[in-house]
Amino acid sequence: MPAFTPSDDEQLLLAGCLAQDRAAQYQLYQRYKAAMFSCALRILNDRDLAQDALQEGFVDVFRNLGGFRQQSTLGAWIKAIVVRRALRVLRQEQRMEIYNEARHPEPTVAWHDSLTGEALEKAIGELPAGYRAVFCLIEVEGYLHREVAELLNITEGTSKSQLFHAKKLLQVKLHHLYHA
Numbered sequence: 583m584p585a586f587t588p589s590d591d592e593q594l595l596l597a598g599c600l601a602q603d604r605a606a607q608y609q610l611y612q613r614y615k616a617a618m619f620s621c622a623l624r625i626l627n628d629r630d631l632a633q634d635a636l637q638e639g640f641v642d643v644f645r646n647l648g649g650f651r652q653q654s655t656l657g658a659w660i661k662a663i664v665v666r667r668a669l670r671v672l673r674q675e676q677r678m679e680i681y682n683e684a685r686h687p688e689p690t691v692a693w694h695d696s697l698t699g700e701a702l703e704k705a706i707g708e709l710p711a712g713y714r715a716v717f718c719l720i721e722v723e724g725y726l727h728r729e730v731a732e733l734l735n736i737t738e739g740t741s742k743s744q745l746f747h748a749k750k751l752l753q754v755k756l757h758h759l760y761h762a
Contacts, residue, residue: 592656599647611640614660621661622668624718626675627707635671639664665719669733672711705755713748720745 598606623632
């Protein structure tokens with residue numbers, strides 16, 4: 583894969599961080615913290631755990647910055663680290679429970695024009711952790727099933743199955759929301 587060429591601004595920021603310049607490290611953190619926190623929060627569905635994953639992820643970023651090979655954007659590299667950290671926190675919290683669809687035989691719902699981002703976010707947050715992780719990684723973050731399988735140490739087929747069931751359960755949850 584060809585190397586990605588960062589902007590001059592990003593090159594200076596990288597050089598500063600590698601030289602242990604605290605101001606540069608703070609600037610890098612400030613540049614990426616909001617997006618990375620959102621990513622961790624979608625996976626963990628808990629603000630405190632997401633904040634922990636964010637902090638631990640940035641410790642990993644600064645510890646491994648010398649190994650950044652510029653094969654992607656710096657933001658994509660940081661996101662991969664934060665995602666792995668969030669998944670590690672998820673496993674530590676033992677939240678990767680298996681969902682039993684027999685407990686939720688409710689009908690599904692067609693998408694409504696009145697569907698809000700807030701309602702969808704709430705429904706995603708109510709998914710079992712394993713479903714939520716796969717759904718967010720694939721549908722929100724843009725990972726491939728192969729990549730998700732590797733990140734979660736599952737098969738590609740399991741990733742596809744988890745995504746299918748996550749979408750099905752989301753429809754059930756949205757049905758309840760709009761027909762309650």
